[in-house]
Amino acid sequence: MGQPFVHKSPIPGLGLSAGITLSMLSLMVLLPIAGLLVQGFSAGVPAFVAAVNTPRTWAALFLSFRLSLIAALFNLVFGVVLAWVLVRYRFPFRKVLNAAIDLPFALPTAVAGIALTALYAPNGAFGHIAKDWGFKIAYTQWGILIALIFVGLPFVTRTVQPVIEEIARAVEEASATLGATRAYTLRRVIWPMLAPAALTGFALSLARAVGEYGSVIFIAGNIPLKTEIAPLLIVIKLEEYNEPGAAAIGIAMLVMSFGMLFVINAAQVLSRKRMANV
Amino acid sequence: MLTAIKQTKQILAQGGVSAAAVAGFLALGAAPQTAFAQSLLNVSYDPTRELYEDINKAFVDYWVGQGNATPEIQASHGGSGAQARAVIEGLDAQVVTLALAADIDKIAAKGKLPEDWQSKLPHNASPYTSTIVFLVRHGNPKGIQDWGDLVQDGVEVITPNPKTSGGARWNYLAAWAWAEKNGQDPQAFVAALYEHVPVLDKGARDATTTFTQREIGDVLLAWENEAYLAQNELGADAYDIVVPSISVLAEPPVAVVDANIHDDAQRKLAEAYMNFLYTPEAQAIIFKNFYRGWDTSKADPTDVARFPALELVDIAHFGGWSKVQKEHFADGGVFDLIYRAK
Numbered sequence: 001m002g003q004p005f006v007h008k009s010p011i012p013g014l015g016l017s018a019g020i021t022l023s024m025l026s027l028m029v030l031l032p033i034a035g036l037l038v039q040g041f042s043a044g045v046p047a048f049v050a051a052v053n054t055p056r057t058w059a060a061l062f063l064s065f066r067l068s069l070i071a072a073l074f075n076l077v078f079g080v081v082l083a084w085v086l087v088r089y090r091f092p093f094r095k096v097l098n099a100a101i102d103l104p105f106a107l108p109t110a111v112a113g114i115a116l117t118a119l120y121a122p123n124g125a126f127g128h129i130a131k132d133w134g135f136k137i138a139y140t141q142w143g144i145l146i147a148l149i150f151v152g153l154p155f156v157t158r159t160v161q162p163v164i165e166e167i168a169r170a171v172e173e174a175s176a177t178l179g180a181t182r183a184y185t186l187r188r189v190i191w192p193m194l195a196p197a198a199l200t201g202f203a204l205s206l207a208r209a210v211g212e213y214g215s216v217i218f219i220a221g222n223i224p225l226k227t228e229i230a231p232l233l234i235v236i237k238l239e240e241y242n243e244p245g246a247a248a249i250g251i252a253m254l255v256m257s258f259g260m261l262f263v264i265n266a267a268q269v270l271s272r273k274r275m276a277n278v
Numbered sequence: 279m280l281t282a283i284k285q286t287k288q289i290l291a292q293g294g295v296s297a298a299a300v301a302g303f304l305a306l307g308a309a310p311q312t313a314f315a316q317s318l319l320n321v322s323y324d325p326t327r328e329l330y331e332d333i334n335k336a337f338v339d340y341w342v343g344q345g346n347a348t349p350e351i352q353a354s355h356g357g358s359g360a361q362a363r364a365v366i367e368g369l370d371a372q373v374v375t376l377a378l379a380a381d382i383d384k385i386a387a388k389g390k391l392p393e394d395w396q397s398k399l400p401h402n403a404s405p406y407t408s409t410i411v412f413l414v415r416h417g418n419p420k421g422i423q424d425w426g427d428l429v430q431d432g433v434e435v436i437t438p439n440p441k442t443s444g445g446a447r448w449n450y451l452a453a454w455a456w457a458e459k460n461g462q463d464p465q466a467f468v469a470a471l472y473e474h475v476p477v478l479d480k481g482a483r484d485a486t487t488t489f490t491q492r493e494i495g496d497v498l499l500a501w502e503n504e505a506y507l508a509q510n511e512l513g514a515d516a517y518d519i520v521v522p523s524i525s526v527l528a529e530p531p532v533a534v535v536d537a538n539i540h541d542d543a544q545r546k547l548a549e550a551y552m553n554f555l556y557t558p559e560a561q562a563i564i565f566k567n568f569y570r571g572w573d574t575s576k577a578d579p580t581d582v583a584r585f586p587a588l589e590l591v592d593i594a595h596f597g598g599w600s601k602v603q604k605e606h607f608a609d610g611g612v613f614d615l616i617y618r619a620k
Binding site: 055056117118121122123124138139217218221222223224225232235236237238239240241242245 | 357359360363384439441442475476477478479480484491492493494607608609614617618
């Protein structure tokens with residue numbers, strides 16, 4: 001036989017790596033989700049529908065997904081700007097700022113929630129100013145939005161940062177010398193390169209916000225139909241020892257999240273295709 | 279070339295050392311075996327942190343004084359319902375001291391202790407009782423005296439979510455009892471009351487924080503012990519306690535979880551711990567921690583005199599926990615009707 005023409009990859013062959021992947025995925029992800037499905041439908045499909053199809057559950061789901069989407073869009077815009085600034089400019093304390101971006105990952109969410117509530121409550125530093133303008137932040141949907149932006153911020157910045165580092169300034173200069181305006185360069189040269197990473201960050205930030213519980217619980221007023229997020233409703237069902245009901249809402253969230261991530265993935269594929277044609 | 283290999287070796291060696299360190303750091307569980315002869319885990323509810331800290335110290339002294347080896351008494355605190363669920367799902371608690379008999383009933387229903395657990399210790403297995411009072415801002419600026427004042431225009435009431443907090447269920451029932459007594463429709467009154475609630479916290483401690491630290495609301499419906507604790511910690515000039523004309527007699531019960539007793543020595547310890555709660559020494563600590571005990575013989579008279587007499591209704595008045603839970607707090611119960619979309 002002799003030496004194979006193609007060098008073997010340092011990672012062991014398909015059999016072993018697929019085995020490891022599948023076992024890990026099964027133990028950590030697939031089995032718990034299967035358990036969720038079994039639990040959710042354990043009382044039958046009508047019970048499942050009855051648990052999810054109430055105005056209060058719909059209100060909570062709508063609130064969770066709507067605010068998560070707004071928070072993720074906000075993070076998409078400001079996360080890209082932040083990454084751009086950190087990569088392209090040199091200024092004092094840049095490295096400190098760069099490290100600080102990861103804090104929302106590391107901080108226990110309860111700590112973040114309490115800190116944000118302390119700031120934005122009517123007697124807090126920012127909440128006080130808002131109160132003078134006749135505006136409430138903590139214990140309203142605005143409070144929830146701020147918490148969701150906080151926990152999702154690092155995702156976009158961290159996924160986009162390495163891509164921006166790869167973009168040579170010469171590319172922008174080339175675009176300029178060919179007569180493109182700044183806006184045109186941004187739209188047709190920079191953005192297509194950033195889009196796949198930015199969309200990944202957007203999807204991660206969105207997914208994180210949808211499932212966020214620890215920090216939101218402190219800053220939301222938790223009033224049913226107004227500021228009650230879907231994860232709280234799950235906890236409430238558990239407190240009622242209503243595991244199938246809790247699982248039913250969990251499944252509803254899972255399906256909606258999966259749908260959204262699917263759409264984002266499709267958008268990514270589309271933008272990659274367009275990139276290839278440029 | 280040689281130096282490169284040397285360097286690689288060095289890096290690998292260093293890697294080996296730090297890998298060992300990392301592995302040690304990352305090792306999970308398997309805490310070093312305790313040097314204690316016996317240990318006990320007491321799974322309790324939220325506001326009893328300070329109480330059981332004191333009780334556990336006193337109990338260890340008492341137990342050692344009886345000629346036993348020093349036991350390790352641990353306490354875990356959280357929302358009563360969540361704690362009960364943890365025990366059901368396998369948390370190795372030898373004793374439970376929860377906010378509601380209903381929560382221990384749930385554990386009993388899984389066969390972890392006999393159904394008649396509440397008859398095993400005096401006073402419905404409740405070594406102390408408590409009630410619900412109002413905590414208002416100093417000087418009582420909104421002039422709140424009784425339950426009826428809570429639904430006045432411009433009054434904001436802080437109470438946790440009855441779905442997630444045992445104490446909040448007592449708050450709700452106390453309001454219900456007042457309305458019944460005063461010829462009002464209880465359901466309409468309770469619904470009006472919750473319209474005045476701007477924040478529904480998850481537990482009693484969170485609600486206290488919202489009221490005291492965030493300065494939200496005019497009145498906090500609180501466990502009597504939480505109200506005194508808040509006044510004690512934050513200064514008597516910051517808050518006043520208002521005692522309503524009628525409130526509830528909350529009987530937080532205690533029980534040994536038979537299924538989690540591993541040997542006879544541990545059973546002896548667990549039972550001694552339960553009985554200790556009724557001794558004059560422990561009762562004195564209970565009074566000191568703002569709970570209403572039964573035995574005042576060793577208690578500080580000022581601790582006892584602090585509690586005003588008021589009309590108290592117990593859970594039997596509402597037909598027992600299982601009925602109350604089903605009618606009021608279960609899915610689709612009276613409490614859910616309050617928040618139905620209008």
